[in-house]
Amino acid sequence: MQKIKIQGGNTLTGTINISGAKNSAVALIPAAILCDETATIFNVPNISDTAALNEILVYLGADVKRDGETMIIDSSKITNKEIPEGISKKLRASYYFMGALLGKYKKVEMYFPGGCSIGERPINLHLKAFEMLGATVKSESNKYIVEADELIGTEIYLDIASVGATINIMLAAAKAKGTTIIDNAAKEPEIVNVATFLNNMGAKITGAGTSEIKIVGVEKLKKCMHEVIPDRIEAGTYIIAGALMGEKLKINNVIPEHVDSLISKLKEMGVKIIEGTDYFIITKSEKLKPTNIKTLVYPGFPTDLQQPITTLLTQCSGTSKVQETIWENRFQNIEYLNKMGSNIKVNGDKATIVGPTKLTGCEVRATDLRAGACLVLAGLAAEGTTTIENVEHILRGYEQIIQKLTNVGAKIELV
Numbered sequence: 425m426q427k428i429k430i431q432g433g434n435t436l437t438g439t440i441n442i443s444g445a446k447n448s449a450v451a452l453i454p455a456a457i458l459c460d461e462t463a464t465i466f467n468v469p470n471i472s473d474t475a476a477l478n479e480i481l482v483y484l485g486a487d488v489k490r491d492g493e494t495m496i497i498d499s500s501k502i503t504n505k506e507i508p509e510g511i512s513k514k515l516r517a518s519y520y521f522m523g524a525l526l527g528k529y530k531k532v533e534m535y536f537p538g539g540c541s542i543g544e545r546p547i548n549l550h551l552k553a554f555e556m557l558g559a560t561v562k563s564e565s566n567k568y569i570v571e572a573d574e575l576i577g578t579e580i581y582l583d584i585a586s587v588g589a590t591i592n593i594m595l596a597a598a599k600a601k602g603t604t605i606i607d608n609a610a611k612e613p614e615i616v617n618v619a620t621f622l623n624n625m626g627a628k629i630t631g632a633g634t635s636e637i638k639i640v641g642v643e644k645l646k647k648c649m650h651e652v653i654p655d656r657i658e659a660g661t662y663i664i665a666g667a668l669m670g671e672k673l674k675i676n677n678v679i680p681e682h683v684d685s686l687i688s689k690l691k692e693m694g695v696k697i698i699e700g701t702d703y704f705i706i707t708k709s710e711k712l713k714p715t716n717i718k719t720l721v722y723p724g725f726p727t728d729l730q731q732p733i734t735t736l737l738t739q740c741s742g743t744s745k746v747q748e749t750i751w752e753n754r755f756q757n758i759e760y761l762n763k764m765g766s767n768i769k770v771n772g773d774k775a776t777i778v779g780p781t782k783l784t785g786c787e788v789r790a791t792d793l794r795a796g797a798c799l800v801l802a803g804l805a806a807e808g809t810t811t812i813e814n815v816e817h818i819l820r821g822y823e824q825i826i827q828k829l830t831n832v833g834a835k836i837e838l839v
């Protein structure tokens with residue numbers, strides 16, 4: 425079993441280049457099968473989640489070429505067959521094959537997706553939307569069969585502005601008959617990226633990035649080229665690393681607007697930040713003010729940075745509060761932060777952090793992806809050696825994390 429070992433206390437300086445966004449790439453790859461020709465996607469991060477989707481494409485018979493960060497997907501010869509549990513459960517985003525296969529073949533058979541255990545993670549909104557588009561949904565134990573004679577556009581109101589449901593509806597509706605409207609759609613940048621990709625293929629989607637998305641179904645989608653946006657959560661994680669240990673640490677290839685909520689919090693806390701057109705330069709401050717954070721849908725503070733920023737809150741002078749409103753089980757990192765010396769109490773969906781506390785390296789476990797990122801950050805700031813178990817969670821989402829941090833002065837290795 426692989427572990428990450430960090431010798432803490434080293435200053436981070438130099439440049440970290442941000443990779444393509446995991447949560448965009450994992451939707452774009454399944455979306456590529458909607459065209460019958462070749463889709464070329466640039467800036468695809470080399471992480472185990474994209475490798476797992478590649479495996480599903482190959483299983484379905486797509487011809488996939490991968491050259492560094494470029495993926496060329498030819499889906500002209502794919503066969504629509506059941507996606508077995510062994511490959512669907514490797515990641516959450518395998519569920520985008522539901523929307524894509526349903527949209528293309530009007531039928532999909534697959535097992536319930538996997539992913540981090542950060543909450544119950546139902547897919548009721550996805551399934552309800554497929555039904556509203558005219559499909560029937562059958563579930564047998566863990567397997568779903570969704571099929572339709574034809575998909576017909578309709579108005580779909582989402583009870584929750586779900587990222588996954590919004591994308592899955594766009595995938596299913598892109599080739600449906602007539603017009604689909606998504607009300608209370610999610611507004612995350614990854615949704616805009618997927619809509620742009622589909623439009624490049626010839627889809628007619630407007631309103632992505634707002635709470636009302638309109639999809640006018642088209643008959644055919646054609647070959648296209650597209651680029652994955654920079655990963656705002658990876659960027660945010662390294663920006664926080666800079667706030668903890670940085671000396672002019674440059675985080676490069678960022679869309680600043682995508683991390684507005686984080687940057688405004690860090691400024692409020694007293695972190696020294698220089699902002700460029702596509703970069704930030706971060707330097708650690710001697711004294712940080714405490715703050716309160718409530719996770720919200722975009723453009724609010726992202727749940728995916730809630731665990732990473734908690735590490736920084738342990739270094740603030742005073743009491744900070746965090747409220748997690750998206751996932752029910754996203755405080756599993758706290759047990760390990762406290763083992764390292766922090767003073768955090770969790771009560772339901774709220775955590776209270778009293779700082780500053782000295783962090784000391786010890787053995788900890790990455791219970792999920794962002795909990796893992798939180799512990800990497802804690803390890804960088806701690807005195808002594810931190811050993812993180814279950815690192816496969818971290819490697820699912822952070823491209824070349826060891827190399828990127830080593831390049832800027834961290835003592836970190838995979839053992």
Ligand code: EPU
Pocket residue numbers: 447448450516517540542543544545546547548549550551584585586587588589610727728750751752793794821
């Ligand atoms: N929800 C339902 N029913 C549904 C769908 C969602 O009740 O059918 C609930 C969820 O249980 C959750 C809330 O709605 O409480 C929001 O879920 P959403 O569907 O927006 O999340 P997701 O699409 O499953 C994506 C990211 C997550 C990120 C969330 C929120 C991907 C592959 N995953 O998940 O990323 O936390 O949006 O921004 O895009 C991560 O990268 O670490 C990660 C977990």
